[in-house]
Amino acid sequence: MNAGIKTLRIDGRDVSARADQTILQVARENDIFIPSLCYLEGLSPVGACRLCLVEVKGASRLLPACVTRVEEGMEVTTRSERLDAYRRMILELLFSERNHICSVCVSNGHCELQSLAERLNLTHVHFPYRYPRLPVDASHPRFVADHNRCILCTRCVRVCDEIEGAHTWDVMGRGIEARVITDLNQPWGESESCTSCGKCVHVCPTGALSEKGRSVAEMAKRRQFLPYLTMMRTQAR
Amino acid sequence: MTLEELQRTAQEERASQSKVACHLHVCTAASCLSAGSAQVKQALEQELAERGMRSFCRVKGVGCMGLCSAGPLVAAHPEGFLYGRVTPEDAPDITRSLVEGRPVRRLSVPTDQPFFRRQLKLVLENAGLVDPERLEEYIAAGGYASLLKALTEMTPQDVIREVTISGLRGRGGAGYPTGLKWSTVAKSTDAEKYVVCNADEGDPGAFMDRAVLESDPHRVLEGMTIAAYAVGARHGFIYVRAEYPLAVARLRTAIRQAERAGLLGNRIAGTPFSFHIEVRLGAGAFVCGEETALMASIEGRRGTPRPRPPYPAEYGLWGHSTLINNVETFANIPVIVREGGQWFARIGTATSKGTKVFALAGRVVNTGLIEVPMGISLREIIYEIGGGIPDGRRFKAVQTGGPSGGCIPEEHLDTPVDYESLAALGSMMGSGGLIVMDDATCMVDLARFFLEFSKGESCGKCVPCRVGTAHLYELLDRLVKGEADGESLRMLEELSDLLRHTSLCGLGQSAPNPVLSTLRYFREEYEAHLAGRCLAGTCRVGANR
Amino acid sequence: MSRMRLATIWLDGCSGCHMSFLDMDERLIELAGQLELVYSPLVDLKEFPEQVDVTLVEGAVGTSEDEEKLRHIRARTRILVALGDCAVTANVPAMRNPFGPQACLARAYQENATRNPGAPQDEVPRLQTRVRPLHEVVPVDVFVPGCPPSADVIFYVLQELLAGRVPDLAGRSRFGA
Numbered sequence: 001m002n003a004g005i006k007t008l009r010i011d012g013r014d015v016s017a018r019a020d021q022t023i024l025q026v027a028r029e030n031d032i033f034i035p036s037l038c039y040l041e042g043l044s045p046v047g048a049c050r051l052c053l054v055e056v057k058g059a060s061r062l063l064p065a066c067v068t069r070v071e072e073g074m075e076v077t078t079r080s081e082r083l084d085a086y087r088r089m090i091l092e093l094l095f096s097e098r099n100h101i102c103s104v105c106v107s108n109g110h111c112e113l114q115s116l117a118e119r120l121n122l123t124h125v126h127f128p129y130r131y132p133r134l135p136v137d138a139s140h141p142r143f144v145a146d147h148n149r150c151i152l153c154t155r156c157v158r159v160c161d162e163i164e165g166a167h168t169w170d171v172m173g174r175g176i177e178a179r180v181i182t183d184l185n186q187p188w189g190e191s192e193s194c195t196s197c198g199k200c201v202h203v204c205p206t207g208a209l210s211e212k213g214r215s216v217a218e219m220a221k222r223r224q225f226l227p228y229l230t231m232m233r234t235q236a237r
Numbered sequence: 238m239t240l241e242e243l244q245r246t247a248q249e250e251r252a253s254q255s256k257v258a259c260h261l262h263v264c265t266a267a268s269c270l271s272a273g274s275a276q277v278k279q280a281l282e283q284e285l286a287e288r289g290m291r292s293f294c295r296v297k298g299v300g301c302m303g304l305c306s307a308g309p310l311v312a313a314h315p316e317g318f319l320y321g322r323v324t325p326e327d328a329p330d331i332t333r334s335l336v337e338g339r340p341v342r343r344l345s346v347p348t349d350q351p352f353f354r355r356q357l358k359l360v361l362e363n364a365g366l367v368d369p370e371r372l373e374e375y376i377a378a379g380g381y382a383s384l385l386k387a388l389t390e391m392t393p394q395d396v397i398r399e400v401t402i403s404g405l406r407g408r409g410g411a412g413y414p415t416g417l418k419w420s421t422v423a424k425s426t427d428a429e430k431y432v433v434c435n436a437d438e439g440d441p442g443a444f445m446d447r448a449v450l451e452s453d454p455h456r457v458l459e460g461m462t463i464a465a466y467a468v469g470a471r472h473g474f475i476y477v478r479a480e481y482p483l484a485v486a487r488l489r490t491a492i493r494q495a496e497r498a499g500l501l502g503n504r505i506a507g508t509p510f511s512f513h514i515e516v517r518l519g520a521g522a523f524v525c526g527e528e529t530a531l532m533a534s535i536e537g538r539r540g541t542p543r544p545r546p547p548y549p550a551e552y553g554l555w556g557h558s559t560l561i562n563n564v565e566t567f568a569n570i571p572v573i574v575r576e577g578g579q580w581f582a583r584i585g586t587a588t589s590k591g592t593k594v595f596a597l598a599g600r601v602v603n604t605g606l607i608e609v610p611m612g613i614s615l616r617e618i619i620y621e622i623g624g625g626i627p628d629g630r631r632f633k634a635v636q637t638g639g640p641s642g643g644c645i646p647e648e649h650l651d652t653p654v655d656y657e658s659l660a661a662l663g664s665m666m667g668s669g670g671l672i673v674m675d676d677a678t679c680m681v682d683l684a685r686f687f688l689e690f691s692k693g694e695s696c697g698k699c700v701p702c703r704v705g706t707a708h709l710y711e712l713l714d715r716l717v718k719g720e721a722d723g724e725s726l727r728m729l730e731e732l733s734d735l736l737r738h739t740s741l742c743g744l745g746q747s748a749p750n751p752v753l754s755t756l757r758y759f760r761e762e763y764e765a766h767l768a769g770r771c772l773a774g775t776c777r778v779g780a781n782r
Numbered sequence: 783m784s785r786m787r788l789a790t791i792w793l794d795g796c797s798g799c800h801m802s803f804l805d806m807d808e809r810l811i812e813l814a815g816q817l818e819l820v821y822s823p824l825v826d827l828k829e830f831p832e833q834v835d836v837t838l839v840e841g842a843v844g845t846s847e848d849e850e851k852l853r854h855i856r857a858r859t860r861i862l863v864a865l866g867d868c869a870v871t872a873n874v875p876a877m878r879n880p881f882g883p884q885a886c887l888a889r890a891y892q893e894n895a896t897r898n899p900g901a902p903q904d905e906v907p908r909l910q911t912r913v914r915p916l917h918e919v920v921p922v923d924v925f926v927p928g929c930p931p932s933a934d935v936i937f938y939v940l941q942e943l944l945a946g947r948v949p950d951l952a953g954r955s956r957f958g959a
Binding site: 051 | 522524539543544692693694695696697698699700701702703704705706707708711728731732735738739740741
Binding site for chain 1: 864867870871872873874876877879880881912915917918922925926927929951952953955956957958959
């Protein structure tokens with residue numbers, strides 16, 4: 001694609017970008033940190049976690065950096081007292097939504113939610129915890145889905161659909177009742193579409209999807225494959 | 238059907254109607270049907286047949302006459318007598334009165350009361366007058382003349398110019414200028430474009446779109462077809478919620494009739510312009526009223542919104558340029574083309590032109606469907622059209638905009654109804670729900686009701702809306718139960734601010750409005766709940782102490 | 783200058799945070815010169831004293847006794863520190879919350895019991911419906927997440943408090959840890 005080149009300013013730094021790039025992509029290229037949980041390079045962006053909201057001069061609303069294309073002369077602010085407060089509150093909402101018990105989680109120490117909380121200086125959750133009763137699906141021979149740890153980022157849904165092509169995962173229910181499901185809400189182990197490729201497990205930012213046999217803090221994820229797969233797919237065309 | 242044929246059909250229909258001396262109009266829209274108007278209609282027909290009066294009087298099912306609280310409604314024309322709460326047993330009296338030329342006093346509903354006098358009907362001009370299931374009646378009332386005028390006398394740019402001049406703004410709630418939206422889609426070079434009618438009306442207590450579709454479905458088809466001509470689309474969808482079976486049935490009938498008459502489909506009215514409309518049913522998700530969620534649903538995907546931009550005009554159905562307007566917006570188009578944009582722009586206020594249909598509900602004497610000029614005050618709507626508060630109680634607040642809107646207290650009742658004024662009060666025009674509350678309503682409980690709705694209707698995609706509405710609801714629920722602590726109000730405000738500024742779509746962004754507006758005008762009620770009292774005396778708050 | 787009056791207590795938790803406290807090793811001696819341990823599971827005192835400068839509270843609030851103690855402590859403490867994940871988030875003790883105390887007691891004392899089945903009734907505090915983090919019960923001044931917070935973090939917190947500063951935990955400890 002022959003896209004034009006734009007120059008813009010992020011946090012006072014002049015940067016250049018291809019016209020088809022998003023603010024988040026350009027920021028990351030320039031080592032400017034913008035938090036995000038639903039975004040993953042190689043998957044279609046959905047703008048769902050709202051952590052990457054940034055201030056753009058002249059825009060009346062905050063804009064999600066993961067889906068907002070760069071524009072010539074754009075002035076982006078990625079950190080402010082207001083943004084920090086909103087981001088911390090969003091993390092608090094996630095921690096209060098389900099049962100995130102970091103100390104006994106397979107992903108303790110390898111979890112994006114946990115490390116973002118640390119990075120954004122979240123020392124406690126002041127919203128009341130909801131403590132829903134949620135299932136753990138261990139019916140798959142190799143993997144476990146623990147809905148207590150799921151943050152509904154839908155990376156699993158997207159990687160399964162867009163990269164693996166199986167579309168085993170999807171979302172069921174509305175609002176606070178929403179849940180990721182396999183096939184038509186059958187146990188994962190009985191899914192006919194699942195190829196057991198494990199991509200969902202490795203893109204999952206938390207301990208919601210893990211490999212069987214992993215104990216506390218043992219579930220480190222491998223995501224390096226994703227850019228390669230995307231690269232190979234685009235080059236194959 | 239060419240212009241000449243259209244005119245001939247209109248003449249024939251009028252001639253056929255004038256053969257009978259009088260007509261009995263029985264409302265067959267959902268409100269009156271649920272009150273038993275189908276049986277009334279049948280009884281009247283039977284009575285006329287038994288008396289051998291069928292060549293003298295014809296019974297006709299029509300759409301909404303507005304005063305739903307007095308339904309089932311029957312109107313006797315040409316005299317214009319209106320009868321309310323009619324039962325099948327009233328059929329003999331009504332038929333007798335036709336011969337005598339005098340109204341049945343005990344059933345009479347005065348038509349000179351402010352409820353009727355203060356209204357101005359453009360969108361609802363045919364409602365209650367034409368049979369929504371007969372194309373000929375719509376044509377006889379001037380229907381499809383605007384479409385043929387547009388197709389034969391105007392360029393697409395002419396149409397857009399008239400709509401722009403009219404000042405019409407989106408009637409779905411946000412009030413985006415319709416002409417600007419049309420011109421944006423028209424400018425797109427996309428070879429494939431779509432026109433979508435949003436009929437996924439979901440606010441609790443609102444039934445404007447349902448009434449329009451049930452009363453005058455051809456009007457919406459005509460408006461959509463004119464829009465398609467203006468923007469260059471060949472395919473259209475009407476997205477109706479499945480909970481509106483009568484509206485769906487009448488729409489489907491109307492589409493079939495219009496296609497057969499050559500007013501829809503290929504080569505409309507003999508011109509090279511073709512436009513096809515399909516009906517798509519929504520499965521009852523409120524969020525599908527949000528345009529990007531609605532489009533996802535039409536495409537057969539899960540109905541969840543996506544970030545905008547890109548807007549539908551640029552990237553809509555299946556990635557093509559798409560025009561989405563609400564039912565009432567399209568229903569305004571035939572009038573604007575017929576009378577001209579200038580004429581339309583003379584109605585209303587400086588920034589809000591034309592009329593607005595409202596579903597008037599709650600604690601008012603007259604509930605029902607009304608159409609008023611923009612700029613009318615809330616007080617006129619509630620006290621004149623609505624007839625005030627029943628049972629000797631006091632007015633407390635009026636809620637506009639449904640779960641996305643807010644509550645407006647007594648001191649702001651003289652506010653003119655227009656987009657900006659309502660927004661300045663922390664509410665919104667919304668699609669047209671207008672719920673009146675008296676002093677027996679607890680405002681905290683009301684906020685809880687709306688948050689329960691928003692929590693249940695959040696799609697769950699973005700974090701602030703999914704989790705935030707649940708927290709807001711639970712905080713309000715604890716307040717109502719008397720279990721809340723002193724931090725509650727601060728937390729309500731904090732969460733409201735978060736949702737408003739960080740939610741992905743309008744649902745989450747406006748979900749806090751019922752909380753914020755009641756906190757703004759009725760904070761003392763919240764504080765009373767913290768102290769274990771409910772000022773309206775309706776909550777369980779005292780019970781636990 | 784008088785020495786800082788420090789108290790520590792352990793509510794619904796595993797004592798791991800206290801172990802971490804002891805892991806300060808030789809630094810304890812250094813601290814001992816600057817503060818006075820006026821109440822702790824590590825010292826033998828029955829009554830929580832008045833006018834405590836800093837109290838480190840380990841554990842969540844799971845019983846009526848926990849709540850009573852915490853309120854008592856709060857009233858007598860100037861700076862209350864929620865020490866560790868149980869105090870900060872309710873952590874592992876809160877894992878019973880989705881199920882409720884009855885199901886929990888039944889599983890422990892009935893379903894899995896091989897002798898004398900039945901939950902203890904008398905002379906033990908009643909489990910509350912929900913295990914709560916401290917700040918849902920009383921105001922908390924400093925939050926120190928971690929399961930447990932490392933000895934270094936605890937040392938840092940105490941040093942800062944001794945210096946009259948509010949400890950900044952940014953990047954020093956996290957949930958789980």
